[in-house]
Amino acid sequence: MRAPRALRRLRRDASRLPYNLDDAGSPRWEERAAAAVALLAANLDAVAPAGRASLLIADFGAGDERLARALAAGLGRDQRYTAFDIRPQRSTVVQLDVREALPTQPFDVVCCLGLLEYVEPLGVFLRRLAEQYPTAVLSYTVCDAPNPLSRRERRKRGWLSHHTTADLERELAAAGFVVVDFVVANERRTGIWLVSSQHRAGGIAGRAGP
Numbered sequence: 001m002r003a004p005r006a007l008r009r010l011r012r013d014a015s016r017l018p019y020n021l022d023d024a025g026s027p028r029w030e031e032r033a034a035a036a037v038a039l040l041a042a043n044l045d046a047v048a049p050a051g052r053a054s055l056l057i058a059d060f061g062a063g064d065e066r067l068a069r070a071l072a073a074g075l076g077r078d079q080r081y082t083a084f085d086i087r088p089q090r091s092t093v094v095q096l097d098v099r100e101a102l103p104t105q106p107f108d109v110v111c112c113l114g115l116l117e118y119v120e121p122l123g124v125f126l127r128r129l130a131e132q133y134p135t136a137v138l139s140y141t142v143c144d145a146p147n148p149l150s151r152r153e154r155r156k157r158g159w160l161s162h163h164t165t166a167d168l169e170r171e172l173a174a175a176g177f178v179v180v181d182f183v184v185a186n187e188r189r190t191g192i193w194l195v196s197s198q199h200r201a202g203g204i205a206g207r208a209g210p
Helices: 005-016 027-042 066-074 122-132 151-156 165-175
Strands: 055-060 079-085 109-112 135-141 177-185 190-197
Touching (some): 027 066, 027 135, 027 177, 027 190, 122 177, 122 190, 135 177, 165 177
Parallel strands (some): 055 079, 055 109, 109 135
16 A cells, blocks of 8 residues: 555655764763663663574665664673664664564564654654554754754754654554653763554553653
């Protein structure tokens, strides 16, 4: 079945926008990856499946596999890492537009760092993640940060949405995710959520209260 005309137009227009790769060497990207790994490591006992030596991790929007380096340095557990990106920067990255299709192989954790800003409608994508994977680590640069980027600055980066922290958490809940843990990075502009799917067996318990 073909996507509705409005959605096809949105995806076509989004494909013309620049991905924010000009500052790919920025320390902010390293900080975000390290914060995501620390969040995962802090909840590793709950995330890791029993009876398996290696954690199966997918990285959507992997870029140059920065997350792989952070995992090797900070996770503290054997893991099998697979990278996907619409524009691979390394030969080891699988070319895939995750807005159109998700990998068929199983993963224990999927990571989307610096990706959600480019996905619209976001709720549809989050629901697909929740239906297929038990746990996800997701980042989003929120509009209610102490020193937020303006909408003009966000659009210049090619970002398609402008959510606050509460907006994003409502999207997560509607998709079937429960927030397990949360940290901020990059001058508190970027939220990083560890979430568990209510659709998938083996999901981990959410945090208590707001």
